[in-house]
Amino acid sequence: MSEYEAVIGMEVHAELLTESKMFCGCKVDFGGEPNTRTCPVCLGLPGSLPVPNRKAVEYVMRTALALNCSISERSLFHRKNYFYPDLPKNYQISQYDNPIGHDGWIDIVVNGEGKRIRIRRVHLEEDTGKLIHCGGHESLVDYNRSGVPLMEIVTEADIRNADEAREYLVKLRAILTFLGVNDGKMEEGSLRCEPNISIRVKGTEKFGTKTELKNLNSFRAVYRGVDYEIERQEKVLKAGDRVIQQTRRWDDNKGITTAMRTKEVEQEYRYFADPDLIPMYFSPESIEEQSRQLPELPDVKRMRFESQYDIPSYDAEVLTSSKPYAEFFENAVKLGADAKSVSNWMMGDLMRLLNAAAIDISECKVTPVGLAGLLKLIDSGTISGKIAKSVFDEMFESGKSADEIIREQGIVQISDEAELYPAVDQVIAENPTIVADFLGGKEKSFGFLVGQVMRYTKGRGNPQVVNKLLRERLAKVAE
Amino acid sequence: MDLYKLTAHELEALMKAGTVNSRDVTQSVLDRISSVESQVSAYLTVTGEIAMDSAAAIDERRSRGEELSPLAGIPIGIKDNICTEGTRTTCASKILHNFIPPYSATVARRLSDAGAVMLGKTNLDEFAMGSSTENSAFYPTHNPWNLTKVPGGSSGGSAAAVAADEAVIALGSDTGGSIRQPASFCGVVGMKPTYGRVSRYGLVAFASSLDQIGPLSKDVTDCATMLQVICGKDPQDSTSVDIPVPNFSLALKNDVQGLKIGVPKEFFAQGVRPEICESVWKALDVLKSLGAEYREISMPVMEYTLPTYYILAPSEASSNLARYDGVRYGLRSKHSPDVLKMFMRSRNEGFGDEVKQRIMIGTYALSAGYYDAYYAKAQKVRSLVRQAYDEAFKEFDVLISPTSPSVAFGIGEKSDDPFQMKLADVCTIPVNLAGIPALSMTCGYHDGLPIGLQIMGRSFDEETVLRTAYTYERNTEHHRNRPVL
Numbered sequence: 001m002s003e004y005e006a007v008i009g010m011e012v013h014a015e016l017l018t019e020s021k022m023f024c025g026c027k028v029d030f031g032g033e034p035n036t037r038t039c040p041v042c043l044g045l046p047g048s049l050p051v052p053n054r055k056a057v058e059y060v061m062r063t064a065l066a067l068n069c070s071i072s073e074r075s076l077f078h079r080k081n082y083f084y085p086d087l088p089k090n091y092q093i094s095q096y097d098n099p100i101g102h103d104g105w106i107d108i109v110v111n112g113e114g115k116r117i118r119i120r121r122v123h124l125e126e127d128t129g130k131l132i133h134c135g136g137h138e139s140l141v142d143y144n145r146s147g148v149p150l151m152e153i154v155t156e157a158d159i160r161n162a163d164e165a166r167e168y169l170v171k172l173r174a175i176l177t178f179l180g181v182n183d184g185k186m187e188e189g190s191l192r193c194e195p196n197i198s199i200r201v202k203g204t205e206k207f208g209t210k211t212e213l214k215n216l217n218s219f220r221a222v223y224r225g226v227d228y229e230i231e232r233q234e235k236v237l238k239a240g241d242r243v244i245q246q247t248r249r250w251d252d253n254k255g256i257t258t259a260m261r262t263k264e265v266e267q268e269y270r271y272f273a274d275p276d277l278i279p280m281y282f283s284p285e286s287i288e289e290q291s292r293q294l295p296e297l298p299d300v301k302r303m304r305f306e307s308q309y310d311i312p313s314y315d316a317e318v319l320t321s322s323k324p325y326a327e328f329f330e331n332a333v334k335l336g337a338d339a340k341s342v343s344n345w346m347m348g349d350l351m352r353l354l355n356a357a358a359i360d361i362s363e364c365k366v367t368p369v370g371l372a373g374l375l376k377l378i379d380s381g382t383i384s385g386k387i388a389k390s391v392f393d394e395m396f397e398s399g400k401s402a403d404e405i406i407r408e409q410g411i412v413q414i415s416d417e418a419e420l421y422p423a424v425d426q427v428i429a430e431n432p433t434i435v436a437d438f439l440g441g442k443e444k445s446f447g448f449l450v451g452q453v454m455r456y457t458k459g460r461g462n463p464q465v466v467n468k469l470l471r472e473r474l475a476k477v478a479e
Numbered sequence: 480m481d482l483y484k485l486t487a488h489e490l491e492a493l494m495k496a497g498t499v500n501s502r503d504v505t506q507s508v509l510d511r512i513s514s515v516e517s518q519v520s521a522y523l524t525v526t527g528e529i530a531m532d533s534a535a536a537i538d539e540r541r542s543r544g545e546e547l548s549p550l551a552g553i554p555i556g557i558k559d560n561i562c563t564e565g566t567r568t569t570c571a572s573k574i575l576h577n578f579i580p581p582y583s584a585t586v587a588r589r590l591s592d593a594g595a596v597m598l599g600k601t602n603l604d605e606f607a608m609g610s611s612t613e614n615s616a617f618y619p620t621h622n623p624w625n626l627t628k629v630p631g632g633s634s635g636g637s638a639a640a641v642a643a644d645e646a647v648i649a650l651g652s653d654t655g656g657s658i659r660q661p662a663s664f665c666g667v668v669g670m671k672p673t674y675g676r677v678s679r680y681g682l683v684a685f686a687s688s689l690d691q692i693g694p695l696s697k698d699v700t701d702c703a704t705m706l707q708v709i710c711g712k713d714p715q716d717s718t719s720v721d722i723p724v725p726n727f728s729l730a731l732k733n734d735v736q737g738l739k740i741g742v743p744k745e746f747f748a749q750g751v752r753p754e755i756c757e758s759v760w761k762a763l764d765v766l767k768s769l770g771a772e773y774r775e776i777s778m779p780v781m782e783y784t785l786p787t788y789y790i791l792a793p794s795e796a797s798s799n800l801a802r803y804d805g806v807r808y809g810l811r812s813k814h815s816p817d818v819l820k821m822f823m824r825s826r827n828e829g830f831g832d833e834v835k836q837r838i839m840i841g842t843y844a845l846s847a848g849y850y851d852a853y854y855a856k857a858q859k860v861r862s863l864v865r866q867a868y869d870e871a872f873k874e875f876d877v878l879i880s881p882t883s884p885s886v887a888f889g890i891g892e893k894s895d896d897p898f899q900m901k902l903a904d905v906c907t908i909p910v911n912l913a914g915i916p917a918l919s920m921t922c923g924y925h926d927g928l929p930i931g932l933q934i935m936g937r938s939f940d941e942e943t944v945l946r947t948a949y950t951y952e953r954n955t956e957h958h959r960n961r962p963v964l
Contacts, residue, residue, distance in 0.1 A: 088802035
């Protein structure tokens with residue numbers, strides 16, 4: 001047991017899924033030719049003025065409500081002043097005194113134990129442009145991202161280890177994707193997380209010197225980065241050195257953090273209320289309206305899945321960890337498929353294939369309709385469970401329906417007794433010794449005979465029918 | 480007939496009657512510019528060809544019998560801190576010496592939609608910071624009444640252009656008196672509408688919570704005509720207010736019967752010259768003789784408006800002017816070995832002394848350790864100023880004061896004394912802090928230079944201000960006087 005404990009607060013920046021930017025009509029999109037989605041406003045041209053995106057404000061309010069926050073009756077935009085070439089006005093429109101949401105929480109479960117992570121604030125700001133360093137003395141700036149609505153979610157320093165850090169983020173991501181306010185794509189940078197980490201001797205109150213971690217592009221990176229950083233700080237302290245207040249970058253390949261910049265002095269941002277924007281007032285009615293529009297959130301959905309579909313708690317947890325999973329599951333069930341089967345297929349084969357292909361379920365070629373169709377073929381006895389697995393692989397590969405695949409490959413299950421008799425008779429004729437063993441009471445031999453029939457039918461024999469016929473015939477032989 | 484001498488409503492009548500067309504008018508004003516501009520220097524850019532093209536287009540439309548706006552075919556000047564697509568917009572600063580906006584300000588668009596003919600861009604104090612137009616990075620403008628005097632500022636180019644008949648009407652911007660004080664110095668009508676009445680979209684920001692665009696004209700009728708075109712909610716400016724724009728021409732009534740006028744005595748102290756006070760009191764008596772009542776009142780908070788303004792305006796400016804960094808447009812220092820030096824040197828080479836001073840004051844006032852002592856406190860005083868006006872307007876319909884403590888001063892006379900220079904705005908600044916509308920018009924002369932009368936009104940009650948001004952104008956002759964050039 002370490003004598004130290006970590007104290008971690010998490011800052012998350014989530015790009016909002018609005019059609020247009022925060023303060024102008026430019027389209028929000030990923031990629032594209034540099035500086036093609038810009039206008040006088042997001043380029044900060046002289047004389048241009050910001051007009052807030054109503055949708056973005058609603059999204060932040062909805063998120064704040066989903067995170068159990070209080071909504072400020074009066075919320076302001078502030079200017080955060082600093083010079084940087086990717087910041088066209090050399091100030092960022094952000095929020096300071098009166099964020100849209102404040103004082104909420106998220107409950108997480110780590111190793112079977114519940115824990116509440118308090119949310120300090122949820123606020124709205126604009127994203128910056130992107131610098132492209134071309135080597136030598138020149139850099140280029142792409143302002144396509146400039147002015148994209150960005151939501152910042154800040155926790156209290158309630159997180160104590162890498163497990164909690166990851167679980168917090170898993171939960172937050174699930175909530176954001178359920179709300180439809182963010183796409184949850186950490187690898188593309190539309191969901192960015194920056195933990196502030198310090199350590200202190202257990203039982204003491206005073207915070208240690210913190211470092212901030214950047215470049216954590218996956219849950220795994222969050223876990224490893226936080227874990228590494230805690231250990232690094234412990235080593236520093238044990239060696240009698242002091243932790244330096246820094247921003248550190250996680251290197252996922254090397255598995256280490258390296259110093260990016262040191263900031264011993266608090267930056268001077270000269271915050272003041274942006275005089276170009278008027279205060280936003282949120283009436284109890286408008287808050288109520290947004291509350292009503294909240295979808296079912298992961299926790300509630302998980303409990304409902306457990307009780308309504310009678311699936312294991314772990315399955316329900318996984319299926320409600322993201323909106324596309326939960327929707328896939330329920331859509332397949334709505335089409336008449338058995339919930340437990342759908343869950344089993346999703347938890348097993350589907351996830352295996354998704355992981356192997358390293359793609360998201362939203363990019364998956366198998367649809368709920370497809371899976372329900374496959375399950376129907378199994379239920380009706382058209383194909384066996386075993387065949388179904390290879391059919392599913394093919395569906396995942398090609399996107400074809402199960403019907404199509406079995407028609408093309410001629411793998412329809414044979415349930416017709418007349419078609420199966422010849423094979424059964426042949427197997428009995430060719431294996432007199434085994435038949436004798438069986439009739440002598442060796443039940444195990446029966447399995448071998450079934451296998452032989454399946455071999456003759458190239459696996460297409462309906463196992464139940466084959467069983468029945470074989471027993472009938474063997475009974476006759478015994479007579 | 481010297482068309483350039485006429486007002487917009489006189490010209491409109493002639494054009495409607497078919498006596499003259501917009502090309503005649505525009506040519507006349509362009510010729511006037513050719514003959515006097517070397518003495519006045521009102522413009523930074525004259526767009527003669529564009530003007531003649533748009534005049535021809537209006538004539539074409541008029542000949543087809545189209546219904547046209549009262550400003551159609553009228554040649555106007557636009558202050559060079561208002562963006563005009565394709566036409567250089569410099570803010571009289573080296574840092575924007577080569578800036579050609581890819582878009583037009585909402586007011587410029589509205590004027591062009593109304594068929595107004597843009598003659599060019601008028602001179603100003605750099606980024607509208609100043610009271611004499613001497614802070615222009617390019618050259619000072621001269622007062623048409625006396626070329627050794629300043630035209631006032633910062634809209635000195637627009638005021639001088641109208642006074643010298645180099646434009647029929649002009650647009651200015653007013654942050655602390657920048658329309659009214661030059662209007663006063665140049666003997667024209669200048670009005671700052673209520674904050675939020677006119678879109679600021681495309682007005683290069685100095686102090687966003689105080690800036691407002693307004694007209695400078697030869698008489699009150701033209702002022703109302705211009706207001707009609709530029710006022711109204713703009714979806715691109717969140718601070719523009721969505722309340723109906725009245726028909727201002729209906730406010731032009733020769734009637735002040737029963738009008739209650741407050742005369743705040745603090746506006747007659749603080750170094751206001753006796754000849755100015757005397758002239759304003761005379762004007763008040765004219766209004767009284769026409770049926771108005773006036774009474775002297777006290778607004779003690781006015782003592783603090785100058786320091787309040789000189790905290791708030793520079794604070795906002797320090798942030799508004801941060802974008803001039805040499806990255807995307809404007810001046811980039813040739814000596815830019817790295818990005819930080821590029822920022823610092825471009826700004827050092829591009830900004831003039833006054834602008835630098837205000838950026839430094841504002842940066843200081845917003846800094847963490849000083850914010851409460853300066854910026855936050857100034858905001859509180861600003862609320863008190865608003866309250867003081869609210870209180871006064873419970874009793875009075877308008878308040879009247881001098882526009883400026885003196886007539887136009889000499890070029891170079893105050894440029895070494897920034898404090899004296901700033902005192903020139905003492906009567907106009909409170910209006911911006913409160914956001915109310917106010918108009919300046921001539922009420923007399925001293926040493927051959929015009930004296931300005933300031934009429935202040937309730938928020939969004941431009942009509943009563945206009946009616947008061949119109950009545951005074953109809954019963955006096957000052958507006959008929961023109962400088963001799």
